[in-house]
Amino acid sequence: MDRISTGIVGLDGVLQGGFPDGTTILIVGRPGSGKTILAHQIMFNNASPEHKAIYLTTLSEPQVKVMRFQQGFSFFDRTKFERSVFYRDLGSVLRKQGPAQALVLIDKLLREHQPRLIIIDTLKTIAEMIPSLTEFREFLLDLSLRLATWGCTALLLGEYCEEEVELRSESAIADGILYLSGTEERSLQKRYLRILKMRGTDFVGGENFFQITASGVRVFPRINSLSAQKLFDQSLDALPERLATGLPGLDEMMGGGIPRGTTTLISGSSGTGKTLLALHFALAGLESGESAVYVTFEENPRQILAGARCLGLDLERHLKVGRLQMLYVSPMELDVDINVYQIQQLVHEHKATRLVIDSISAFEIGMSDKVKYTDYIWALTDYFKARGVSVLLTHEMHNVEKVFELTKHGISYVADNLILLRYLEEGLDLKRYLRVVKMRASSHATMLRELLIGPGGLSLGESPNLQG
Numbered sequence: 001m002d003r004i005s006t007g008i009v010g011l012d013g014v015l016q017g018g019f020p021d022g023t024t025i026l027i028v029g030r031p032g033s034g035k036t037i038l039a040h041q042i043m044f045n046n047a048s049p050e051h052k053a054i055y056l057t058t059l060s061e062p063q064v065k066v067m068r069f070q071q072g073f074s075f076f077d078r079t080k081f082e083r084s085v086f087y088r089d090l091g092s093v094l095r096k097q098g099p100a101q102a103l104v105l106i107d108k109l110l111r112e113h114q115p116r117l118i119i120i121d122t123l124k125t126i127a128e129m130i131p132s133l134t135e136f137r138e139f140l141l142d143l144s145l146r147l148a149t150w151g152c153t154a155l156l157l158g159e160y161c162e163e164e165v166e167l168r169s170e171s172a173i174a175d176g177i178l179y180l181s182g183t184e185e186r187s188l189q190k191r192y193l194r195i196l197k198m199r200g201t202d203f204v205g206g207e208n209f210f211q212i213t214a215s216g217v218r219v220f221p222r223i224n225s226l227s228a229q230k231l232f233d234q235s236l237d238a239l240p241e242r243l244a245t246g247l248p249g250l251d252e253m254m255g256g257g258i259p260r261g262t263t264t265l266i267s268g269s270s271g272t273g274k275t276l277l278a279l280h281f282a283l284a285g286l287e288s289g290e291s292a293v294y295v296t297f298e299e300n301p302r303q304i305l306a307g308a309r310c311l312g313l314d315l316e317r318h319l320k321v322g323r324l325q326m327l328y329v330s331p332m333e334l335d336v337d338i339n340v341y342q343i344q345q346l347v348h349e350h351k352a353t354r355l356v357i358d359s360i361s362a363f364e365i366g367m368s369d370k371v372k373y374t375d376y377i378w379a380l381t382d383y384f385k386a387r388g389v390s391v392l393l394t395h396e397m398h399n400v401e402k403v404f405e406l407t408k409h410g411i412s413y414v415a416d417n418l419i420l421l422r423y424l425e426e427g428l429d430l431k432r433y434l435r436v437v438k439m440r441a442s443s444h445a446t447m448l449r450e451l452l453i454g455p456g457g458l459s460l461g462e463s464p465n466l467q468g
Contacts, residue, residue: 001201004116004153007045007075010219010341014195014204019176022151023199024144026123026170028158029180034191034212035157036066037073038180039119041216042155044075047084051116054109058091058125066121074215086113090120094129099139102126106143110150118147122157123170137169144173165196175199180210190337193219209337220341223379243354243390244288246280249460250419253436253445258417260353262440263381263391265412268421272432273451274394275299276458277421278356279308279315281392285354286318292354293325293346297334297362301326311457325350331362336373340380347389355384359394381414416440421451424464433464 003018012018019025027035040055047053057066067087070076081087088109094102110118120126130136147154158170162179165171177196182189192207210219240259244251251257258264258281266274275298282292296304304326308315318324325346329339347355357363364373377393384391393415412418418438423430432451436444450461 004046006042008041008217008219010208010210010221011193011217013221014193014208014219015198016202016204019153020199020201022148022153023175024147024154024156024173025176025178026156026158026165026174027178027180028160028165030161030182031159033180033182034210034217035159035180036121037070037212038217039121039155039157040070041073041075043085043117043119044077044080046117047080049084052084052086052113053117054086054088054113054115054119056088056090056106056109056118056120058094058120058122058129072214086115091125091129094126099126099130099135103139103142103146107146110146110152114150115152117153117155119155120157122159124158124160127170133169140169140173162196171197181207209341211338220337223340223344223383244284245277246284247277247458247460249449250434250436253449253460254417254439255442255444258390258392259439259442260390261385261388262416263385263393263414264417264419265393265395265415266419266421267395267397267412269397269423272421272423273434273453273458274396274421275304275358276308276311276453277419278358278392278394279304279313280458282324282354282356283308283313283315283318285390286315286323290354291323291325291350291352292318292356293327293343293350293352295327295329295339295343295355295357297329297331297357298359300328308457311453312455313457322350325352331365334362334365336363336376340376343380344383347384352389354390354392356392357394359396361394361396377414385416424448426464431464434460 002021004021005012005018006015027039029035043053043055086109088105090102090105093105109115126139127136130139156170156174158168160168162181165177165179171177174197176198179194179196180191181194182191191210191212193210194207195203195205204221206222208219208221210217240261242255242257243260244257245254266277268274282294285292305316305319315324319326327342327346343355343357346352360377363377381391416439417436420435420437422433422435424433432453433448434451435448436446447463449463452459452461
């Protein structure tokens with residue numbers, strides 16, 4: 001099936017390449033959800049002398065007003081007016097001459113311009129101008145017949161909430177339905193796009209976050225867990241290779257290291273060495289020729305690199321040659337929907353095989369919906385594990401007495417490997433200790449080992465003397 005690209009990379013990804021050519025797509029949502037902006041962006045991205053586009057306005061907004069508000073976006077190209085983009089007023093014909101003459105106008109425009117794309121903004125206004133439900137349905141059937149005859153892709157905009165969509169006559173003639181919605185989180189508006197229907201083609205289901213920026217709509221596709229499962233199924237027979245953690249003593253405790261393509265969670269109180277252990281893991285991969293992505297939400301890269309340098313860990317030379325990529329996002333600016341997408345892009349672009357997120361506690365704080373937070377961590381780790389990327393997560397643990405409750409909201413169950421860092425008092429001294437709590441389908445040592453910080457970074461010492 002031929003596709004018509006939206007020109008929006010993320011949306012084309014959700015649509016598996018774009019809209020099927022020649023289909024009728026209903027774009028619905030409450031007022032202010034971004035329908036008109038999205039339709040204009042798709043139109044300007046596609047319009048050319050060979051592929052013309054027609055934009056039909058109704059009484060919802062005057063034509064001049066619609067055009068003026070779109071001029072602030074970078075996709076707007078005034079050189080395309082009356083060459084490949086044609087604005088026409090359908091509302092005045094409907095109001096003065098009725099639906100039959102409106103169809104005559106549409107027929108005339110289709111014959112004259114033979115467009116590849118036609119947009120009607122909005123269909124709800126037409127429904128309100130045709131009081132008879134039977135007459136409106138006949139109008140829709142006649143409209144769909146004309147569009148199908150010309151093989152023209154149509155975007156029909158409608159101001160409906162999700163509950164109304166199923167009851168509308170427009171939904172029956174539409175080959176696809178895109179629903180735009182929004183929520184309020186504190187002072188920040190969150191926008192989501194969801195495909196409710198798309199005949200004859202696959203698509204990525206579920207909510208996909210989007211932003212309205214100076215360049216128009218930008219879509220951040222949700223992680224596709226189904227494609228990840230397919231990759232899992234293809235790699236079940238292979239025994240995972242063991243990866244060095246950067247601490248020979250820890251490798252020995254873990255039976256040779258961390259199995260490749262697994263998720264490791266390091267949980268501990270503040271100051272127990274979580275970040276240092278994560279840096280050792282990243283550096284071990286870099287020294288063996290792998291690429292790594294290090295995501296930090298608490299310390300900026302300059303602080304992290306300076307601290308590592310003081311302990312003899314040279315990460316900067318790997319950063320300079322592009323083998324190490326660092327992404328820093330302040331917790332005040334954290335937007336999980338965007339950051340998950342950014343992490344995916346970084347890992348893919350640089351073919352990274354090791355990913356560190358320091359720490360997922362920032363994710364937890366940044367999301368008011370804790371069920372969604374859990375889903376994000378599950379999807380994120382599954383996505384990368386299926387692609388053979390080894391993921392290491394750090395998490396700040398406040399109640400060190402509850403060893404089997406290393407994280408809240410069930411996140412510890414996501415990890416294949418669990419490492420607990422903690423303090424123990426020995427006389428007047430306070431020492432750091434490490435324990436491998438869990439390794440899925442792998443034997444490992446479970447005793448406590450002292451975690452030492454010295455000129456060469458971290459190393460493991462003896463087990464504590466707990467007698468007496």
